[in-house]
Amino acid sequence: MSALAQHQQVAAGCGAPDQAAPLPASVDLTKETVITGVVNVDGAAVSGAYVRLLDSSGEFTAEVVTSPEGVFRFFAAPGTWTLRALARAGEGSTEVTATNGQNDVVVNLAD
Template sequence: MCGAVAGGPDISGVDATKEAVIQGFVTKGGDPVSPAYVRLLDGSGEFTAEVPTSATGQFRFFAAPGTWTVRVLAPGASVDRAVRAELGEVADLAITV
């Protein structure tokens, strides 16, 4: 697999109208980063979930509506990004480490 796919992983099979999705992909110098670990922190900074990136650097969360922080841990790097989630919408992030 070469190069990251724009947008998050394929969401077919999930009823996105009932979910507040936060997803995206992690790259370094244009290449997908795997393994990296993506943590979802709530409005108070508390941990809510964590996923490893896929082979193509992608990740996805099913959040609740509100403001969240996505924290990416990669070998030698840590990056935070603020994001808003809304029911029935997909928030897409492109994160560079």
């Protein structure tokens, strides 16, 4: 291990943030494009649903699991994105055109 590597800080991990928590104070909404929302089935929130963020070509960008309140959150970039949710209750997807700041979305599941 070289001196260079030793002096580098331990990398911030991929530790998944708690999806239900309010945005951390360190998140600058003038710089971040936050896509957040809830997964519903028949109007009721679905916890433990797997939500994928797909880019404009349909390619996987990230995946999170919804909180006990059915909430998910991504940090993306301005542009068109697709959200696809998968749970035991069913599947669903929706498209969003995101801009800087917070973008709120609802994904409804169907069998």
